[in-house]
Amino acid sequence: MKPERDYGLVDILDRLLNxxxxxxxxxxxxxxxxxxxxxxxxxxxxxxxxxLDYGMLEAWDxxxxxxxxxxxxxxxxxxxxxxxVLYKTFGYVWYSQGLISSWRPGxxxxxxxxxxxxxxxxxxxxFEAFLGEIGSIEARSEIDFGKEREELNLEVEGRxxxxxxxxxxxxxxxxxxxxxxxxxxxxxxxxxxx
Amino acid sequence: MALEVDENxxxxxxxxLVVALVEIIQDLVxxxxxxxxxxxxxxxxxxxRLGKALIDLDEAIEKIKLDNDLEDVVESxxxxxxxxxxxxxxxxxxxxxxxxxxxxx
Numbered sequence: 001m002k003p004e005r006d007y008g009l010v011d012i013l014d015r016l017l018n019x020x021x022x023x024x025x026x027x028x029x030x031x032x033x034x035x036x037x038x039x040x041x042x043x044x045x046x047x048x049x050x051x052l053d054y055g056m057l058e059a060w061d062x063x064x065x066x067x068x069x070x071x072x073x074x075x076x077x078x079x080x081x082x083x084x085v086l087y088k089t090f091g092y093v094w095y096s097q098g099l100i101s102s103w104r105p106g107x108x109x110x111x112x113x114x115x116x117x118x119x120x121x122x123x124x125x126x127f128e129a130f131l132g133e134i135g136s137i138e139a140r141s142e143i144d145f146g147k148e149r150e151e152l153n154l155e156v157e158g159r160x161x162x163x164x165x166x167x168x169x170x171x172x173x174x175x176x177x178x179x180x181x182x183x184x185x186x187x188x189x190x191x192x193x194x
Numbered sequence: 195m196a197l198e199v200d201e202n203x204x205x206x207x208x209x210x211l212v213v214a215l216v217e218i219i220q221d222l223v224x225x226x227x228x229x230x231x232x233x234x235x236x237x238x239x240x241x242x243r244l245g246k247a248l249i250d251l252d253e254a255i256e257k258i259k260l261d262n263d264l265e266d267v268v269e270s271x272x273x274x275x276x277x278x279x280x281x282x283x284x285x286x287x288x289x290x291x292x293x294x295x296x297x298x299x
Contacts, residue, residue, distance in 0.1 A: 007280060009279035010225075048226070049229045
């Protein structure tokens with residue numbers, strides 16, 4: 001076999017993966033003729049396509065793809081018709097009822113209809129407010145465990161919701177923009193009506 | 195054969211080495227992606243997702259290279275590694291020439 005010259009490292013690795021590599025090794029360590037430690041190695045390295053061609057890792061390949069697809073499907077809250085997500089970020093809402101009071105984590109969604117905190121696992125909307133219900137929005141900082149932290153106070157039908165997110169001012173902007181565009185949409189629909 | 199990393203600019207040299215390795219892996223992954231797509235086991239959705247992810251990765255690496263002025267370093271590291279690989283392959287398939295080389299020393 002003549003070597004094919006001018007091959008780069010990637011070409012060699014690619015070819016290696018396409019062909020596949022199998023290693024079988026058995027080893028025993030003996031002392032005074034008595035086997036004491038045994039090692040039995042079986043390893044295979046190949047691209048998944050090659051593995052599948054030989055009937056290896058088939059189930060795992062299928063399950064991985066199906067699992068990811070399922071994750072994609074379930075990774076968001078159910079949106080109404082015509083509802084569009086304008087902003088999404090990770091954050092918390094303050095929950096206080098009876099003895100329980102804590103920050104509950106989830107993903108904040110600002111859509112053209114509402115503000116929503118969505119927890120993926122187990123699925124639940126931890127907080128939901130329609131844009132029409134939102135009164136004042138106020139950003140403030142609280143001392144928490146000796147550290148100053150930004151939070152957003154959202155007035156929803158007379159009650160104050162305490163909100164935290166990775167970027168509070170960005171989140172505030174997103175809500176204000178959603179409110180503003182909703183006002184425009186309403187005034188436009190009024191114009192059409194008159 | 196040694197890889198040449200510029201001592202005067204260690205940060206650029208080191209970062210260049212890392213980016214070069216990432217680029218080799220990226221190249222390898224791209225080829226395997228093409229093989230998987232041609233293999234016909236993936237559906238339309240998966241092919242599109244895979245393509246998009248690889249484009250994003252490519253853009254990210256290009257951006258890192260541009261931001262840090264790494265193109266030349268990365269290219270030289272990759273071509274050195276290719277030389278090493280080529281050399282190894284040659285020795286593997288032509289043990290005679292290797293023996294001659296040893297005798298010369």
